[in-house]
Structure formats: structure tokens, C-alpha cells
Amino acid sequence: DSGVTQTPKHLITATGQRVTLRCSPRSGDLSVYWYQQSLDQGLQFLIQYYNGEERAKGNILERFSAQQFPDLHSELNLSSLELGDSALYFCASTDSTELLGNTIYFGEGSWLTVV
Amino acid sequence: DAKTTQPTSMDCAEGRAANLPCNHSTISGNEYVYWYRQIHSQGPQYIIHGLKNNETNEMASLIITEDRKSSTLILPHATLRDTAVYYCIVRVPSNDYKLSFGAGTTVTVRA
Numbered sequence: 001d002s003g004v005t006q007t008p009k010h011l012i013t014a015t016g017q018r019v020t021l022r023c024s025p026r027s028g029d030l031s032v033y034w035y036q037q038s039l040d041q042g043l044q045f046l047i048q049y050y051n052g053e054e055r056a057k058g059n060i061l062e063r064f065s066a067q068q069f070p071d072l073h074s075e076l077n078l079s080s081l082e083l084g085d086s087a088l089y090f091c092a093s094t095d096s097t098e099l100l101g102n103t104i105y106f107g108e109g110s111w112l113t114v115v
Numbered sequence: 116d117a118k119t120t121q122p123t124s125m126d127c128a129e130g131r132a133a134n135l136p137c138n139h140s141t142i143s144g145n146e147y148v149y150w151y152r153q154i155h156s157q158g159p160q161y162i163i164h165g166l167k168n169n170e171t172n173e174m175a176s177l178i179i180t181e182d183r184k185s186s187t188l189i190l191p192h193a194t195l196r197d198t199a200v201y202y203c204i205v206r207v208p209s210n211d212y213k214l215s216f217g218a219g220t221t222v223t224v225r226a
Contacts, residue, residue: 002158033213043159043216056213090158103149104214106158 003027004107006091012113018079021110025072025093031055032074033092033104034066043090049074081114088112119203124221127197133190135220137203140184146206148179149214150188152199159202159216162188193224 003026013019025032034046036059045058049068060066063081068074078085092106120138127133139148150162163170163177165186170177176189190197202219 002160004158042218043153045213045215048213058213088156092158103161103164105161108158109156111156 002105002107004091004093004105006089006107006110008110009108010111010113012115013081015081015083015114017081017114018077019081019112021076021078021089021091021112023074023076023091023093023107025074025091026105029093029105030072031094032068032072033094034060034074034076035090035092035106036087037090037109038084038087046076078112083114086112086114119205119217121201121203121217121220123218124223127190127193127222127224129195129224129226130192133193133197133222133224135188135190135201135203135222136185137188138185139203139205142183142205148177148183148186149204149206150175150177151202151204151214151216152197153202153219154196154199162201193222195224195226198222198224 005024007022030051033048036044036046046060047066048056052068063079066076088109088111090106090109092104094104147164147166149164151159152162153159163172163175165177165179179186200219200221202216204214
């Protein structure tokens with residue numbers, strides 16, 4: 001158990017709909033990351049938040065957005081869903097106050113199926 | 116971040132050591148080498164990391180060459196549960212700690 005909690009574990013929704021994925025980081029971790037893993041692609045970095053502020057952006061679509069709340073949990077919002085958005089979405093966290101070379105811990109992911 | 120090259124796949128016999136190579140010839144002096152693995156559809160799992168010295172923990176050993184252009188992850192006694200995709204990642208220490216995953220090595224441990 002990495003200590004990173006993601007909900008829901010599985011989600012099936014229709015095209016055009018909107019969903020919210022939730023992530024609770026490890027206790028005390030200030031940074032949260034979101035990754036997407038499709039069947040035919042590797043792990044793709046989407047976005048990073050640090051203590052409530054957006055820190056880095058990767059290949060995140062404009063239809064997707066994220067935020068990190070004062071209690072440090074994060075939500076990834078996916079809207080106008082398309083079939084191609086079906087994927088595993090991982091959240092990860094780390095405490096960036098640790099020494100350089102610290103590790104990033106991943107949750108077990110949220111399976112999103114768009115039908 | 117430096118680019119890494121790993122074999123696409125490799126097989127290993129159960130109970131034997133598995134040696135996973137990684138080439139990172141363009142690594143810079145302040146980049147760390149990380150290893151993660153992903154067992155089918157689970158979240159990536161941290162294994163080990165190092166800068167220049169060899170490292171060992173309860174999961175594996177990491178051997179980094181003196182010129183730091185390559186490294187080897189050693190699973191000392193592979194079990195069937197070690198079947199996974201193994202990722203070698205190098206990154207520049209900064210406030211941006213995101214990891215860039217390549218294709219990794221698919222390791223299959225056979226009984």
C-alpha cells in the first residue's frame with residue numbers, strides 16, 4: 001500500500017459526460033501528480049500541483065482540468081468525454097521538502113471506460 | 116531529462132537472478148537513476164534509486180557504472196510475482212518531480 005488513495009476504482013460513463021476522479025495523497029505530501037495510461041500508450045504525465053498551486057503541465061487536454069484543495073486532496077475533472085479517453089488514471093504524490101532524489105508514490109488508479 | 120534505452124523484453128527463470136540493463140549515456144552529473152515497476156494494470160511501484168554509488172534495498176540492487184552511462188537493476192531471486200514492466204528513469208532534481216516513463220522492459224519470470 002503506497003498510501004495514495006484514489007476513488008472511484010472503476011467508472012463507466014457515456015460519451016459527452018463529465019466525471020471527477022479524486023485523489024488523497026500520502027499524509028504530509030504536498031505534491032500531487034496525475035498520469036494517464038491508455039491501452040496502446042505508456043504512462044503520460046498530465047499535470048502536477050504543489051500545495052494548491054499548479055506546478056507543471058504535461059499532455060493534458062483542454063477538456064480536462066484539475067485542482068488541489070487546502071486539505072491537499074486533488075480532483076481531476078474530465079468533461080465532454082470521448083471514447084479515446086478510456087484509460088487508467090493514476091495519481092501520485094511526493095513531499096518535495098525531502099532531499100533531492102526523493103521518490104514518487106502512485107495510487108492504484110481509476111479505470112475509466114467511456115461507452 | 117536524459118533519455119534511457121532498455122531492452123523491450125526479457126525472460127527469467129524463477130529463483131534465478133534477473134539483471135535488467137539500462138543505458139543512459141547522456142545522463143548529466145546531477146541526474147538520479149530511478150527504477151519503477153508496474154505489475155499488470157496496478158500503480159507503478161518504486162523499487163530503488165541512486166546517483167553514483169551502488170544501492171541495495173529489500174527489493175533489489177542497483178549497479179551504476181563508474182561513468183554513469185549505464186546501470187543494472189538486479190532482482191536477486193526472481194519470483195513469479197516479479198513479472199512486470201520495469202522502467203528505468205533518469206531525472207534532473209528540481210521542484211518539478213514529474214517522472215517521464217518510456218516503454219520499459221517487460222520481464223516475464225517463468226517457473
